[in-house]
Amino acid sequence: xxxPPNSSNxxxxxxxxxxxxxxxxxxxxxLEFEIRSGEVFVLMGPSGSGKSVFLRHLIGLxxxxxxxxxxxxxxxxxxxxxxxxxxxxxxxxxxxxxxLTVAENVGLMLTEHRLKSxxxxxxxxxxxxxxxxxxxxxAGKLPSELSGGMRKRVAIARALVSDPQLILYDxxxxxxxxxxxxxxxxxxxxxxxxxxxxxxxxxxxxxxxxGIADRIAFLVNGHLVAIGTPDEIRAxxxxxxxxxxxxxxxxxxxxxxx
Amino acid sequence: xxxxxxxxxxxxxxTLRALPxxxxxxxxxxxxxxxxxxxxLFMACTLSLFIGGVLALQTGPVLSERGLGSSLGxxxxxxxxxxxxxxxxxxxxxGRIGSAMAAxxxxxxxYQEIDALRTLNINPIHYLVVPRVIAISIxxxxxxxFANLTGWLGGAVVASMNDRIGVSWNAYFGNLRQVVEFSxxxxxxxxxxxxxxVIGVVSCHQGLTTLGGPRGVGRSVTKAVVNSIVFILVxxxxxxxxxxxxxxxxxx
Numbered sequence: 001x002x003x004p005p006n007s008s009n010x011x012x013x014x015x016x017x018x019x020x021x022x023x024x025x026x027x028x029x030x031l032e033f034e035i036r037s038g039e040v041f042v043l044m045g046p047s048g049s050g051k052s053v054f055l056r057h058l059i060g061l062x063x064x065x066x067x068x069x070x071x072x073x074x075x076x077x078x079x080x081x082x083x084x085x086x087x088x089x090x091x092x093x094x095x096x097x098x099x100l101t102v103a104e105n106v107g108l109m110l111t112e113h114r115l116k117s118x119x120x121x122x123x124x125x126x127x128x129x130x131x132x133x134x135x136x137x138x139a140g141k142l143p144s145e146l147s148g149g150m151r152k153r154v155a156i157a158r159a160l161v162s163d164p165q166l167i168l169y170d171x172x173x174x175x176x177x178x179x180x181x182x183x184x185x186x187x188x189x190x191x192x193x194x195x196x197x198x199x200x201x202x203x204x205x206x207x208x209x210x211g212i213a214d215r216i217a218f219l220v221n222g223h224l225v226a227i228g229t230p231d232e233i234r235a236x237x238x239x240x241x242x243x244x245x246x247x248x249x250x251x252x253x254x255x256x257x258x
Numbered sequence: 259x260x261x262x263x264x265x266x267x268x269x270x271x272x273t274l275r276a277l278p279x280x281x282x283x284x285x286x287x288x289x290x291x292x293x294x295x296x297x298x299l300f301m302a303c304t305l306s307l308f309i310g311g312v313l314a315l316q317t318g319p320v321l322s323e324r325g326l327g328s329s330l331g332x333x334x335x336x337x338x339x340x341x342x343x344x345x346x347x348x349x350x351x352x353g354r355i356g357s358a359m360a361a362x363x364x365x366x367x368x369y370q371e372i373d374a375l376r377t378l379n380i381n382p383i384h385y386l387v388v389p390r391v392i393a394i395s396i397x398x399x400x401x402x403x404f405a406n407l408t409g410w411l412g413g414a415v416v417a418s419m420n421d422r423i424g425v426s427w428n429a430y431f432g433n434l435r436q437v438v439e440f441s442x443x444x445x446x447x448x449x450x451x452x453x454x455x456v457i458g459v460v461s462c463h464q465g466l467t468t469l470g471g472p473r474g475v476g477r478s479v480t481k482a483v484v485n486s487i488v489f490i491l492v493x494x495x496x497x498x499x500x501x502x503x504x505x506x507x508x509x510x
Contacts, residue, residue: 056373059376059377060376061373061376061377087377088377089373089374089377091370091373091374092370093369093370094370095369095370095371095373095374095377096371096374097366097371097374097375098365098366098369098371108378108380109378109379109380112378112380112385113379113380158374158378
């Protein structure tokens with residue numbers, strides 16, 4: 001594999017008074033926190049709390065109504081920030097182009113920007129697929145021929161092509177069975193340790209969050225209600241956070257008697 | 259409505275600005291061109307064969323009864339090349355290709371493929387819109403040429419085989435050559451080129467602005483086809499009016 005350990009240093013992210021509304025609905029309500037360089041930062045919260053919207057701000061797919069996000073020392077909305085810092089995102093659905101093969105998907109950025117020769121691209125693609133433990137036999141397949149877990153891994157491989165300094169994962173284990181989710185979680189952690197990239201993971205999967213996070217932030221209705229290490233989060237007292245962490249499916253005796 | 263129109267004009271502007279990249283993306287244009295031709299050529303020819311036939315069948319007996327049967331070839335040919343072929347082919351392409359473009363881009367938007375392109379620093383307009391608009395702008399005028407030829411042929415077959423018309427093959431094509439000028443063909447080609455750009459831009463715009471999952475894709479497809487057809491019919495009048503000076507053009 002050509003990617004050496006810690007080949008790219010992560011970058012810090014700073015969020016100041018971030019607000020965003022869609023119509024009359026305010027989705028992000030003055031978020032303010034720091035993401036440290038090289039850490040695995042997990043943003044957790046119930047559905048509809050604004051996690052994915054926040055992630056879309058980080059990668060520049062949304063612009064804030066007010067407040068700012070600084071990636072390194074630059075505003076995330078600044079022209080060409082994507083050229084100066086290597087940013088990548090793994091989408092909830094994978095975001096793979098269904099008309100392209102796995103290899104074409106993984107090498108898409110290099111091909112489109114003509115950054116490498118076709119032979120070099122082929123080597124890089126094979127390397128990144130190997131990093132997420134996918135063999136060369138999947139390279140010629142279409143995304144529709146892969147399982148959900150494999151698609152997620154291909155999406156991660158594609159994100160790794162730019163050797164990113166900041167990598168964002170949107171619900172990386174959604175729609176996956178617990179075994180595959182565990183594998184994906186381990187891949188995220190392993191890649192973070194190997195590349196040193198700052199990793200921001202949005203999820204409502206508690207096992208994943210507490211399994212991989214250096215720090216966790218908990219978002220409720222667009223407000224940041226808790227931030228800290230997994231142990232600190234467990235110890236915090238907030239009604240929604242406690243309910244979220246304790247939520248478990250238990251059949252009542254009424255259900256059993258039916 | 260006006261916001262949509264503004265967005266579409268901006269999309270057209272961005273597409274025009276990206277034109278210098280076309281040579282670089284010629285493979286994508288070629289693929290789109292092949293898809294459009296593959297999906298539409300047979301249907302376009304079949305449709306125009308029958309349109310030519312119907313045109314001859316409707317007008318032939320009336321002209322023959324008044325001793326004007328010999329001018330049938332020119333009438334069918336002019337009707338086809340100036341009006342029916344460009345408009346009918348544009349409607350066909352809006353339904354067949356415009357809908358497919360809106361559906362494909364709409365699905366890509368819904369399944370975050372377009373967002374993924376942006377995060378890879380790939381401009382979706384360069385990557386998705388430009389090859390499609392260029393391909394459809396080349397394909398539609400070409401289809402109109404085929405539609406003219408098969409339509410004329412359809413008219414000739416009906417004219418020569420129908421007893422109430424009784425215009426010979428030679429008389430039909432003799433009159434056609436006498437009446438049809440190069441400017442008439444150019445008239446139809448210019449119209450079809452403009453219609454193609456409209457279909458491409460409207461359909462891609464609808465696809466790129468799709469919201470709300472699979473239902474949203476369905477809505478985008480319907481809007482792409484309906485809006486394209488409305489624009490085609492409105493622009494048909496405008497273009498016909500603007501292209502009137504061409505009528506005194508070159509003769510074959």
